[in-house]
Amino acid sequence: MLNLDYFLQKTKRFSYLSRIDIVNTIYKAKGGHVGGSLSVIDILSSVYALKEKYDFEFVLSKGHCLLAWLVTLIRIGELDKSILESFYLDNSSFGGHPKKGSSSSITWSTGSLGHGLSITLGKAFASPNKNFICVLGDGETNEGSVWEALMFMSQHKLTNVLVIIDNNKQESLTFTDDILSIENLNDRLKGFGLKALRIDGHDHEQILDNLLSYFTDRDVDNVPKVIIADTIKGKGISFMEKVPKWHHRKLTPEEHTLAIEELTNCKV
Amino acid sequence: MRNSFATTLTEIARNDPKVILLAGDIGFRIFDKFIEEFPDRFINCGIAEQNMVSVAAGMASAGRRPIVYTIIPFLIMRSFEQIRVDIGINQQGVVLVGVGGGLAYDKLGSTHHAYEDIALMRTIPSMKIFTPIDPEDVSNCFIQSYNLAKSDIPSYIRLSKGGEPNITRIKEVSSNIKFLKSSNITSNLFITHGSISSLVVDALEDNKYSNVSVISISELSKDSLLKLTNLLIENLQLLKQVSIVEETFPTGGLHEALSSILMKENVPLGIKHICLDHRYIFDINNRVSLLSKYGIEKSIIQEIALKK
Numbered sequence: 001m002l003n004l005d006y007f008l009q010k011t012k013r014f015s016y017l018s019r020i021d022i023v024n025t026i027y028k029a030k031g032g033h034v035g036g037s038l039s040v041i042d043i044l045s046s047v048y049a050l051k052e053k054y055d056f057e058f059v060l061s062k063g064h065c066l067l068a069w070l071v072t073l074i075r076i077g078e079l080d081k082s083i084l085e086s087f088y089l090d091n092s093s094f095g096g097h098p099k100k101g102s103s104s105s106i107t108w109s110t111g112s113l114g115h116g117l118s119i120t121l122g123k124a125f126a127s128p129n130k131n132f133i134c135v136l137g138d139g140e141t142n143e144g145s146v147w148e149a150l151m152f153m154s155q156h157k158l159t160n161v162l163v164i165i166d167n168n169k170q171e172s173l174t175f176t177d178d179i180l181s182i183e184n185l186n187d188r189l190k191g192f193g194l195k196a197l198r199i200d201g202h203d204h205e206q207i208l209d210n211l212l213s214y215f216t217d218r219d220v221d222n223v224p225k226v227i228i229a230d231t232i233k234g235k236g237i238s239f240m241e242k243v244p245k246w247h248h249r250k251l252t253p254e255e256h257t258l259a260i261e262e263l264t265n266c267k268v
Numbered sequence: 269m270r271n272s273f274a275t276t277l278t279e280i281a282r283n284d285p286k287v288i289l290l291a292g293d294i295g296f297r298i299f300d301k302f303i304e305e306f307p308d309r310f311i312n313c314g315i316a317e318q319n320m321v322s323v324a325a326g327m328a329s330a331g332r333r334p335i336v337y338t339i340i341p342f343l344i345m346r347s348f349e350q351i352r353v354d355i356g357i358n359q360q361g362v363v364l365v366g367v368g369g370g371l372a373y374d375k376l377g378s379t380h381h382a383y384e385d386i387a388l389m390r391t392i393p394s395m396k397i398f399t400p401i402d403p404e405d406v407s408n409c410f411i412q413s414y415n416l417a418k419s420d421i422p423s424y425i426r427l428s429k430g431g432e433p434n435i436t437r438i439k440e441v442s443s444n445i446k447f448l449k450s451s452n453i454t455s456n457l458f459i460t461h462g463s464i465s466s467l468v469v470d471a472l473e474d475n476k477y478s479n480v481s482v483i484s485i486s487e488l489s490k491d492s493l494l495k496l497t498n499l500l501i502e503n504l505q506l507l508k509q510v511s512i513v514e515e516t517f518p519t520g521g522l523h524e525a526l527s528s529i530l531m532k533e534n535v536p537l538g539i540k541h542i543c544l545d546h547r548y549i550f551d552i553n554n555r556v557s558l559l560s561k562y563g564i565e566k567s568i569i570q571e572i573a574l575k576k
Contacts, residue, residue: 100358144318
């Protein structure tokens, strides 16, 4: 029997530490994709909290949120925290987007949007017994190739892939609804023959529940699943939440102090 | 060329269960035999080439040997960024097989013509580009591609269409460099690649062109080009005139590739270029007529051949 409480505590702890690491690193690096990293971090924490129990290959299709992935890999001991000291600096091992082979979990170079899902599907087709998790952004669904991939996933019933859309409802300049809205995303996915599950992407319990049912019952109805995780861009820092300019930005010393203060107040 | 590709592919697939064919809803009947033998190893990916290319790259990374087949503009131009990122940057041994090189799809119009594919593929580091001259050469090129894929080296094979004749080889310098006329370099040399090679040989059939030599090169990467360059350097004193005939736009093809190597090596050799004009073609006409109207005319080749 899985001790859900243990994983829940672990996940919450991961998120708490990772948010602080993200903000400190972006402050030090003088810039970075802070908003999206903070929206996706609870998803990453939950996914990797289960790594000790379940095996999977992970593809971060929204590659610009690499920092959130790196701090998560630090949580599970795959990377040493010292890598954050040099993040994005000259001659660093880690730049703005995932580089294949830079860590054992990073098996694909992403950064251009609309590639990761197709890649994951190719891998999943070739390795039907392996689990795959692919995280996309909602803005990424602007890319037509994402819809090509979703059709392929449905057609070939690739239930060994779990897609999670970090639906933070913002893109680079403004809100997704004001660019190319996908707010009836559940229906769109259903129309594609996929099962859409809508959850709160910051509720660790909901995320864990859905991940566990993927790991334990992925083939139960032979329909591939897409989790639409409703999230908030900049989650955890009041002045960043839902404010478009925090897509990619550096922090002033005052903003940094304030951000860390807010995050530390939420200690778990 | 299509049938030769399908036959060689089927033979290779018999010995390697990892081989898998992805097609973009193209290839009516030519893969019947393959599908009959390996129904689970043929995927019609639909008219969704971007996804098809990335799926193939993902498969290659998981140990399969994907062969991706469709019409060139959709395989190469439509999916260029997928090729760049998922095959180039991520170093995957995918074999891209495009059909309709140059003006093979003559009457289907400019959307289906392939003028720019070689230029684009030359920009991808490590991409091997094969432009077989005839059905027999398709088999030779495909076997090389397949072997390269095992070492994670991607390749692109530019096929014409169907019905191309096999061309008589006078002498093979290597598997990708062949003499199609004369067995040695003469003062007036033509270099060609792809299925246009047969037009060059035909144009120079008459005895009055007996002092002309024709070499084909069916692989355009640096190694082959250097081999060809060395051949030219060895015969530099003898050479009075060199011409390249290729079914591409003037930009980014063999002519630019070879000229830049010669320049870098300080070899004082100018090369004439017989290729398609740098413009889209809107006439509805057969390939031979379009070729002759837009730059690749037999009489031009013959005129150059007569120059002493």
